[in-house]
Amino acid sequence: MDKTPYYRQSAVVFALLTVMFFCVFMGVVFKKEWLFVLEGIFLVVTVIYVVLSSITIAKQKKT
Numbered sequence: 001m002d003k004t005p006y007y008r009q010s011a012v013v014f015a016l017l018t019v020m021f022f023c024v025f026m027g028v029v030f031k032k033e034w035l036f037v038l039e040g041i042f043l044v045v046t047v048i049y050v051v052l053s054s055i056t057i058a059k060q061k062k063t
Contacts, residue, residue, distance in 0.1 A: 005057045009050070016046040 020042040027035030 005053075005060065009053045009057065012053075013046060013050060016042055016049065020046065 020039050023035045023039040023042060026032070027039065
């Protein structure tokens with residue numbers, strides 16, 4: 001079983017979560033509300049990416 005797509009998916013998700021947590025950190029330190037909005041956007045993008053990449057991996061597995 002080729003696990004490369006799963007490793008790639010995990011790497012991208014961890015990178016997006018890192019950016020998201022960095023936005024939270026910067027928002028708390030500098031007290032900028034717009035960074036929390038940016039964090040919410042990254043959260044939505046992360047969830048969408050996970051769902052779409054999981055569907056893509058499942059389709060590739062069938063063929």
